[in-house]
Amino acid sequence: MTELLCHTDSYLKKFTAKVVSVNAETRSLFLDRTAFYPGGGGQLCDTGILKIDCIDYPVTRVKKTPDGIAHEIGEGRDLPSVGSEVTGEIDWDRRYKLMRTHTAMHILCGVVFRDYGAQVTGGDMEPLSGRMDFEFENLSKDLVGVIEEAVNKEVAAARDVRVKVLPREEAFQIPDLIRTKINLLPPGIPEVRTIEIVGLDLQADGGTHVANTREVGRMRITDYKSKGKINKRIYVELDDQVTEAAGS
Numbered sequence: 067m068t069e070l071l072c073h074t075d076s077y078l079k080k081f082t083a084k085v086v087s088v089n090a091e092t093r094s095l096f097l098d099r100t101a102f103y104p105g106g107g108g109q110l111c112d113t114g115i116l117k118i119d120c121i122d123y124p125v126t127r128v129k130k131t132p133d134g135i136a137h138e139i140g141e142g143r144d145l146p147s148v149g150s151e152v153t154g155e156i157d158w159d160r161r162y163k164l165m166r167t168h169t170a171m172h173i174l175c176g177v178v179f180r181d182y183g184a185q186v187t188g189g190d191m192e193p194l195s196g197r198m199d200f201e202f203e204n205l206s207k208d209l210v211g212v213i214e215e216a217v218n219k220e221v222a223a224a225r226d227v228r229v230k231v232l233p234r235e236e237a238f239q240i241p242d243l244i245r246t247k248i249n250l251l252p253p254g255i256p257e258v259r260t261i262e263i264v265g266l267d268l269q270a271d272g273g274t275h276v277a278n279t280r281e282v283g284r285m286r287i288t289d290y291k292s293k294g295k296i297n298k299r300i301y302v303e304l305d306d307q308v309t310e311a312a313g314s
């Protein structure tokens with residue numbers, strides 16, 4: 067199994083590791099540890115580079131497999147041998163945008179649940195944009211404006227974002243986690259990783275997040291759509307750069 071370094075340090079951009087196995091058919095490398103996020107929970111996988119014996123292998127895709135985390139490398143280079151030393155570097159610009167976007171989505175979930183009691187049913191993200199689906203019967207254009215303002219207020223409130231890994235039994239005692247359908251987790255998982263936006267939101271989550279809501283910057287709700295009588299989809303975008311004026 068691959069040790070997932072980004073689970074405990076989402077700001078780790080560069081790391082060293084060893085090649086533990088190679089799959090020639092899928093052109094995948096398996097390492098003993100990695101900072102590459104393998105995708106999941108609506109967050110895309112990382113891309114970047116693995117340097118092995120002075121050769122740069124571009125990482126085009128990363129995914130979880132039963133054998134560990136597969137780093138797919140492009141065509142055209144000979145595969146390295148098992149035991150090789152690796153220096154990995156993730157595409158930080160892209161990843162940081164995904165971190166900001168992911169935390170923005172949790173702020174949105176937290177605000178919509180706190181103020182309207184509406185539950186999230188799904189979501190998806192790209193760097194700096196995303197969509198979330200809610201069970202939210204009475205959503206209107208005016209209300210969307212109010213929600214946007216409330217989200218930016220939470221950004222400006224500079225709330226800390228904390229990552230914890232809890233024993234399963236302990237996690238199942240927390241009412242906030244039960245609300246976010248923690249009980250859907252497979253029974254074999256002994257630990258639950260949680261993301262807490264202090265004072266606003268707590269979720270079981272595998273993704274990478276910024277350490278403070280102020281890093282998200284200004285969020286805009288660009289559109290919303292009805293996906294049935296109850297279900298509504300909200301579309302959001304973030305600014306490319308974080309400005310100090312966010313939320314003010």
Ligand SMILES: [Zn+2]
Nearest residue numbers: 107168271273
């Ligand atoms: Zn999430």
